[in-house]
Amino acid sequence: MSVSNTNQASKHYNVAVVGMAGRFPGAKNVDTFWQNLRHGIESIKFFTDEELKRSGVPSAWLRDPNFVKAYPVLEGMEQFDAGFFGLSPRDASIMDPQHRQFLECAWEALEHAGCDPETYPGAIGVFGGSGRVSYLTYHLLPNRALMESVGEFLLRHTGNDKDFLATRVSYEFDLKGPSLNVQTACSTSLVAIHLACQSLLMGECDVALAGGVTILLPQDQGYMYREGEVLSPDGHCRALCAKATGTVFGNGVGVVVLKRLEEALRDGDSIMAIIRGSAVNNDGAMKGGYLAPSVDGQAEV
Secondary structure, rough: OEEEEEOOOOOOOOEEEEEEEEOOOOOOHHHHHHHHHHHHOOOEEEEOOHHHHHOOOOHHHHHOOOOOEEOOOOOOOOOOOOOHHOOOOHHHOOOOOHHHHHHHHHHHHHHHHOOOOOOOOEEEEEEEOOOOOHHHHHHHHOOOHHHHOHHHHHHOOOOOOOHHHHHHHHHHHOOOOOOOEOOOOOHHHHHHHHHHHHHHHHHOOOOOEEEEEEEOOOOOOOEEEEEEEEEEOOOOOOOOOOOOEEEOOOOOOOEEEEHHHHHHHHHOOOOOEEEEEEEEEEEOOOOOOOOOOHHHHHHHH
C-alpha cells in the first residue's frame, strides 16, 4: 500500500492537526520523542547474554552469529490506569496492551486538543489499527484456568482482537462518529489518517482520532537475522543513509486529532500541522515479489 501527501489537492482539502499523543521506545510522550530525534538518540536496546537467558532465549541462539541481541523496547507497556476508564483489574488484565495503550493515547490526544468528548457538540470518529495479536497467543490462551472461566470468545471480543481497537475507544468515550479498524501492514497509521481526512471532508464527523499501535511480545528476546529479509543484521536502523542495511521492528503508539481547518481556525485551536491532500493506491503486481516495494507505485501515488 502506498500513501502520499500532495500539494496539488483542492484548496478545500485542508485538515488541521490540533492534538497528538504518543509513546515510543525511549520516549514516553511526543515531546521527548522529538528531543530524541533532534539529538540523534538511538532508542534500540542491546541485551546481555544473561538478560536473554533469563527471558528464555536458547543458548544455541546466543552462539548463532545471525542472532541479533537488540530490540526497541516500549517501557511501561504493561501499565494501565484501569480505574480511570471504569474497568476492573480483571478486565484490564485480559485486555491486549495494544488496546490499553491506544485507549490512553486517544484520551491524551483529545486532552492535548482541548476537546472534551462529553461536551463537544459534533461527531467524533476513530480510525486506527494495531499489530498482531501476540498477548492473546502467548499470555492468555496458555492459561487454562482463565480459558475455562472466561472462554476464548469473550477474551477476543473484550479487548484482544484487531477488529475492536477503534470501537473500544468509541465505546469508552461515547463517540458517535465513524469507528473503523484499519489494517494495511506498515502503512496502517497513514491510511487511517487518510480515511479520517476523507470522513471529515465528507461531513461524516467533525473531529477525528487517527493512528496506530504495535506492541509485539515478548520484547526482550532479540531476533534472528536472515539474508534477503528486511531486518537489520546489526540491530541498527539507518534511515535515509547509504549505510542502511535493514530495519528493526519496534513497539509504539501514536494518535493525532484532526479537524477541518476552517473550523479549527474559527474555534481558536492550536494547529500543529495542516494536511493539504492525501491519496492511496496499490502496487498490484508491479514489483519483484509480494513483499517487495514498488518504485512505480510509490511514484504514481
